[in-house]
Amino acid sequence: TICPSCSAHIDLRDYKITSGFSRSIRTRGDVHLTGKGDLASSSVVCRSALVEGRLRGNLHCDDTATINFSGKIPGRISARHVIVDRKADVHCFRRIRAESVDIRGRMSGEIAAQTVTVDRKGTLEGDVTARAITVEKGGMFSGQLVIGNIAFTQGELLQQHEPAAPHAPESDLPETAPRPLPAT
Numbered sequence: 001t002i003c004p005s006c007s008a009h010i011d012l013r014d015y016k017i018t019s020g021f022s023r024s025i026r027t028r029g030d031v032h033l034t035g036k037g038d039l040a041s042s043s044v045v046c047r048s049a050l051v052e053g054r055l056r057g058n059l060h061c062d063d064t065a066t067i068n069f070s071g072k073i074p075g076r077i078s079a080r081h082v083i084v085d086r087k088a089d090v091h092c093f094r095r096i097r098a099e100s101v102d103i104r105g106r107m108s109g110e111i112a113a114q115t116v117t118v119d120r121k122g123t124l125e126g127d128v129t130a131r132a133i134t135v136e137k138g139g140m141f142s143g144q145l146v147i148g149n150i151a152f153t154q155g156e157l158l159q160q161h162e163p164a165a166p167h168a169p170e171s172d173l174p175e176t177a178p179r180p181l182p183a184t
Contacts, residue, residue, distance in 0.1 A: 013029050064080065103122035
């Protein structure tokens with residue numbers, strides 16, 4: 001599809017990955033990584049994703065990322081909603097960033113979200129920074145908890161503004177002309 005205002009191509013396709021795949025994906029559709037799929041792409045940007053196979057790259061979803069996978073995820077995950085399904089047992093090496101995270105299975109890793117919910121059969125091990133957390137009766141949370149605004153390190157933030165020009169402090173001394181350096 002072509003954008004009517006800027007004529008840029010917009011991919012609306014859904015992707016179903018059933019074997020090894022290493023190309024970048026940038027779509028407004030959905031991505032389904034099946035149990036036999038192995039996604040080694042450095043970047044996947046989509047509307048929503050269902051991860052049942054091996055994910056080795058970064059995943060960004062505009063809506064929901066559902067993880068139904070047992071294993072390790074070395075890449076970053078960011079989405080509006082992240083769901084760790086009941087049969088999942090996942091270890092995330094990088095911080096998960098989301099508005100809401102729902103843990104129904106087992107997960108270890110760091111989370112930065114507005115709300116985190118650990119369901120009655122869910123287990124979460126790791127550090128959580130959130131505005132609110134709910135651990136239902138029967139659920140388990142083990143780790144450090146920070147309630148409040150989410151703070152990200154500079155490496156996680158995209159530079160949004162141009163760096164300010166260096167500003168020389170104003171002085172009360174009269175302005176003098178710069179002297180040239182002596183010739184050698």
